[in-house]
Amino acid sequence: MSLDAERWFTETCEEGGSAFSLRVEERVHAERSEYQQIEIYRTKKFGHLMVIDGFVMLSSRDNFLYHEMMSHPALFTHPDPRRVVIVGGGDCGTLREVLRHPEVESVVQVEIDERVTRVSEQYFPELCEANDDPRAQLVFDDGIRWMGEIPAGSVDVVIVDSTDPIGPAEGLFQAPFYRDCHRALGEKGVLVQQTESPLFNISLIRSVHEALREVGFCDARALHYPQCVYPSGWWTATVATKAAGVNSFRSAAAADRSFATRYYNADIHLAALAQPQFMIDGGEV
Amino acid sequence: MSLDAERWFTETCEEGGSAFSLRVEERVHAERSEYQQIEIYRTKKFGHLMVIDGFVMLSSRDNFLYHEMMSHPALFTHPDPRRVVIVGGGDCGTLREVLRHPEVESVVQVEIDERVTRVSEQYFPELCEANDDPRAQLVFDDGIRWMGEIPAGSVDVVIVDSTDPIGPAEGLFQAPFYRDCHRALGEKGVLVQQTESPLFNISLIRSVHEALREVGFCDARALHYPQCVYPSGWWTATVATKAAGVNSFRSAAAADRSFATRYYNADIHLAALAQPQFMIDGGEV
Numbered sequence: 001m002s003l004d005a006e007r008w009f010t011e012t013c014e015e016g017g018s019a020f021s022l023r024v025e026e027r028v029h030a031e032r033s034e035y036q037q038i039e040i041y042r043t044k045k046f047g048h049l050m051v052i053d054g055f056v057m058l059s060s061r062d063n064f065l066y067h068e069m070m071s072h073p074a075l076f077t078h079p080d081p082r083r084v085v086i087v088g089g090g091d092c093g094t095l096r097e098v099l100r101h102p103e104v105e106s107v108v109q110v111e112i113d114e115r116v117t118r119v120s121e122q123y124f125p126e127l128c129e130a131n132d133d134p135r136a137q138l139v140f141d142d143g144i145r146w147m148g149e150i151p152a153g154s155v156d157v158v159i160v161d162s163t164d165p166i167g168p169a170e171g172l173f174q175a176p177f178y179r180d181c182h183r184a185l186g187e188k189g190v191l192v193q194q195t196e197s198p199l200f201n202i203s204l205i206r207s208v209h210e211a212l213r214e215v216g217f218c219d220a221r222a223l224h225y226p227q228c229v230y231p232s233g234w235w236t237a238t239v240a241t242k243a244a245g246v247n248s249f250r251s252a253a254a255a256d257r258s259f260a261t262r263y264y265n266a267d268i269h270l271a272a273l274a275q276p277q278f279m280i281d282g283g284e285v
Numbered sequence: 286m287s288l289d290a291e292r293w294f295t296e297t298c299e300e301g302g303s304a305f306s307l308r309v310e311e312r313v314h315a316e317r318s319e320y321q322q323i324e325i326y327r328t329k330k331f332g333h334l335m336v337i338d339g340f341v342m343l344s345s346r347d348n349f350l351y352h353e354m355m356s357h358p359a360l361f362t363h364p365d366p367r368r369v370v371i372v373g374g375g376d377c378g379t380l381r382e383v384l385r386h387p388e389v390e391s392v393v394q395v396e397i398d399e400r401v402t403r404v405s406e407q408y409f410p411e412l413c414e415a416n417d418d419p420r421a422q423l424v425f426d427d428g429i430r431w432m433g434e435i436p437a438g439s440v441d442v443v444i445v446d447s448t449d450p451i452g453p454a455e456g457l458f459q460a461p462f463y464r465d466c467h468r469a470l471g472e473k474g475v476l477v478q479q480t481e482s483p484l485f486n487i488s489l490i491r492s493v494h495e496a497l498r499e500v501g502f503c504d505a506r507a508l509h510y511p512q513c514v515y516p517s518g519w520w521t522a523t524v525a526t527k528a529a530g531v532n533s534f535r536s537a538a539a540a541d542r543s544f545a546t547r548y549y550n551a552d553i554h555l556a557a558l559a560q561p562q563f564m565i566d567g568g569e570v
Contacts, residue, residue, distance in 0.1 A: 008304060017330025018513070019293060021304035045302025061570070062484065199347065199513055226511060226519035228303070228484055233518015234511035262563045262570075271556035278547045285346070285547075 009041050009049065011056050013231040016200040020229065022046050022059070029123065033115035035168060040123045046229070048123045050091065052116070052163060056229045060124065063093050066194070067127075068264040069225045069237050071097035072257075073272060074157050074192035075104070077239055077249045081156045082106070085184070087143035087172065089161035090116030093127040095136060098159070100259040107136050110147075112168060114140040144171045148180040155184045160193035165204065173208055179215040188243045195222060197232040198276065199285055205236060212240040221246040222279065223272035225263070237272075247273060294326050294334065296341050298516035301485040305514065307331050307344070314408065318400035320453060325408045331514070333408045335376065337401070337448060341514045345409065348378050351479070352412075353549040354510045354522050356382035357542075358557065359442050359477035360389070362524055362534045366441045367391070370469070372428035372457065374446035375401030378412040380421060383444070385544040392421050395432075397453060399425040429456045433465040440469045445478035450489065458493055463525075464500040473528045480507060482517040483561065484570055490521060497525040506531040507564065508557035510548070522557075532558060 004010070008021040022043045029040035039051040047060025058066065071094050075081045082105040084098050090111035098107050111117055117138065121128045130136065139146070147158070158181045165173040172193070181191050191212070195205050205222050212220040217240040227235040239246045254266040278285050289295070293306040307328045314325035326334040332345025343351065356379050360366045367390040369383050375396035383392050396402055402423065406413045415421065424431070432443070443466045450458040457478070466476050476497070480490050490507050497505040502525040512520035524531045539551040563570055 010304075010306075012306075014308075015330075017308040017328060019295075019306035019308075021295070021297075021306070023299075023302040023304075043302060045300075199511075224511075226484075226509075226517075228517045228519065232511075232513045234513065260562075262566075263561045265559075265562045265565070267559035268561060271559035274550075274552035274556035276548045276553060277550045280550070281547075 009043070009051070011054065011231070013200065016197075016231050018231060020056070020231065022049060022229070024049070029119060031115065031119075033113050035113045038115055038119055040119060050119070050123070053167070055164060057163070058091055058093065058124070059229050062228050063127070064262040065225055065227050066235070067093035067097050068261055069223060069272065070094045070159060070161055070192060070194060072254070072261065072264045073223055073237065073249065073269050074159060074190050074239055075101050076251075076254045076269065077241060077246065078156050078190040079188055079250070081190070083155050084108075084157045084159065085110065085147070085155050086159045086161055087147065088163070088169070089159065091120040091124055091127055092117060092131055093124070094159055094161045096127055096130040099130045099133050099136060102258060105135060108139055109136070110139045110141055110143040112140070112142055144177055147177065147184055150184050152183050153186045156186055156189060158185060158189070158191045160191065162194065164196065173204070175211040175215055178212055178217070182216045182242065185242055190242075191217065191240045193238050195236045195238040197230065197234055198222065198224060198236055198279065199232040199234055202279070202285060205238065208238055212238070217242060219246045221273065222275070224274070224276070225272055294328070294336070296339065296516070298485065301482075301516050303516060305341070305516065307334060307514070309334070314404060316400065316404075318398050320398045323400055323404055325404060335405070335408070338452070340449060342448070343376055343378065343409070344514050347513050348376075348412070349547040350510055350512050351520070352378035352382050353546055354508060354557065355379045355444060355446055355477060355479060357539070357546065357549045358508055358522065358534065358554050359444060359475050359524055360386050361536075361539045361554065362526060362531065363442050363475040364473055364535065366475070368440050369393075369442045369444065370395065370432070370440050371444045371446055372432065373397075373448070373454070374444065376405040376409055376412055377402060377416055378409070379444055379446045381412055381415040384415045384418050384421060387543060390420060393424055394421070395424045395426055395428040397425070397427055429462055432462065432469055435469050437468050438471045441471055441474060443470060443474070443476045445476065447479065449481065458489070460496040460500055463497050463502070467501045467527065470527055475527070476502065476525045478523050480521045480523040482515065482519055483507065483509060483521055483564065484517040484519055487564070487570060490523065493523055497523070502527060504530045506558060507560070509559070509561070510557055
C-alpha cells in the first residue's frame with residue numbers, strides 16, 4: 001500500500017504478482033480503530049475509496065457489483081427469506097440491498113468494528129440510507145462468537161461480508177464457524193460469503209467449499225462477478241444451501257423484483273452460476 | 286507505461302483513473318517495428334507479457350480467457366463455420382483456438398505487423414503451435430483494405446482481434462469497415478470484435494453496436510468476460526449476426542465440443558450473453 005508522489009493509491013497483491021492503483025485527489029480520513037487502520041481517499045474517477053490495513057474495501061463507483069452479488073442471489077435462493085444475519089458488512093451497502101426485499105422482516109448486522117460503520121455514514125451516506133429501517137439492527141460485536149450463541153434454526157440467510165481471510169476475519173473461513181452457521185440456519189437456510197478471486201485464490205475457494213460440505217451444507221458454489229478494485233478484477237461469492245441445490249433459485253421473483261439494481265438481474269444470477277472450465281477440471285490457473 | 290525501480294510494469298488508464306501493474310523479472314525484448322513499439326517482459330507470476338506502445342496485449346497466464354472468448358462463441362453462433370478471417374490477431378492465440386474447430390476449412394489471418402507474429406513465435410510458442418496447420422494462411426497486410434477487396438459472401442466468420450481504437454486500429458471500430466465485413470460475410474455470417482471494458486468504455490460499446498446495426502447486421506451484443514490484465518479487469522467481445530439473433534448459438538455442439546478449453550463451455554457462453562442491468566437501462570457507470 002502506498003500513495004506516491006503522483007497521487008496514486010496502490011494496493012499490491014504479492015501472491016498474484018500484481019498491483020492495482022487509483023488516481024487520488026486527497027486522503028480525507030485516517031484513523032487507527034481498536035481493530036485496524038481505516039483510511040478514506042477521494043479518488044479522481046471512483047468517488048470515495050475505503051482502505052483497511054492497506055487493502056481496498058470499496059469505492060463509490062463500483063461497490064454496486066459487490067453489494068448486489070452478496071445479497072440478491074442468496075435472498076432469491078432461499079424460498080422465503082424473512083430473518084437475515086450479516087456478519088461484517090460494516091459499510092452497510094449489503095444491508096441496504098437486503099432491505100430492498102419486502103419479505104425480509106429482520107436483519108441483524110454483526111460488525112466487529114463500529115468505526116467502519118461510523119466512517120461509512122460520513123463518506124458513503126448512500127450506502128447507509130437504510131440504517132434507520134425498523135427491520136435493521138446494528139450490533140457491534142464479534143460475529144464468530146455471536147453466531148455460536150444464537151438459537152438453532154433462528155435465521156434464514158447468513159451473509160458473511162468480511163475482509164480477507166487473514167487477521168480478524170480468518171476464523172470466518174473455517175469449519176467451526178460454518179458449523180455454527182449451519183446450526184443457526186433453518187432447514188432451508190442459505191449462506192453466502194465473499195471468497196476472493198478465482199484466478200488468485202482457487203485453493204481457498206475449494207477449501208471453503210469442502211469445509212461447508214463437511215459441516216452439512218448440501219451444496220456450495222462460487223458465483224462469479226467482476227469487481228474492478230479487487231485483485232485480478234474478478235471475484236466470487238460462495239453460496240451454500242442446506243436443502244435444495246444452489247442452482248434452484250426463485251428466477252421468476254428475481255425477474256419481477258420490485259426494486260432497482262445496477263448489475264443484478266435474473267440473467268446475471270444464472271450467469272454468475274456458470275463455472276469456468278478450469279474450475280470444473282481442477283488444477284491451478 | 287513504466288518499469289520502476291521495484292520492477293513493476295505499470296499500464297495507466299487515464300480515462301478510468303486507474304492503473305494495473307505486474308511484477309517483472311526482466312524485459313527480455315524491445316523493438317520498434319514499422320508500426321509500433323513491441324516489448325516482452327518476463328513477469329514473476331504471469332509468464333511472458335507482451336506490451337505494444339505501452340499497452341498490455343497479453344500474458345502467458347491469462348490470455349486463455351481472451352482467446353477463447355474471441356473465437357468459440359462466434360464459431361458456435363454460426364451454423365456451419367468453414368471460412369474464417371481474423372483481422373489482427375498477430376499473437377496467433379485466436380488462430381489456434383479457431384483451428385480447434387474441425388469443421389473449419391480455412392482461416393486467413395490478416396495482421397498488419399509481421400513483427401508481432403515473429404516475436405510471438407519466440408515468446409509465446411504455445412500460441413503459435415497451429416500456425417503450420419494447412420488450413421491456416423498468414424497474411425501480413427492492412428486488414429481494413431484487405432476486407433474491402435475480398436469477394437462478397439466469401440467468409441462465414443470475421444474475427445476482429447485488434448488493439449485499442451486509437452492509432453492504426455481506429456478504423457476497425459467504424460461503419461465503413463463494418464460495411465465491408467457485412468458484404469464479405471455470407472448470409473448467415475457472424476462478426477466478433479474485442480470492444481473494451483463495460484465499466485470504462487460503455488459509450489464505445491454502444492457506438493459500435495449502433496454502427497453494426499446501421500450497416501445491416503440484424504443483432505449485436507456484448508459478451509462479457511473477466512480479463513485481469515486489461516483496464517478494469519472486465520472485458521467484452523461484441524458478436525454481430527446477419528441472420529439469427531446472437532442468443533441462438535449451437536449450445537449442444539458447444540457442450541459436446543471435441544477439444545479442451547480452460548474457460549469456455551456452453552454454460553459460460555450463455556453466461557457471457559447476460560447483460561448487466563446498467564447496460565439494459567442505459568446511462569453511464
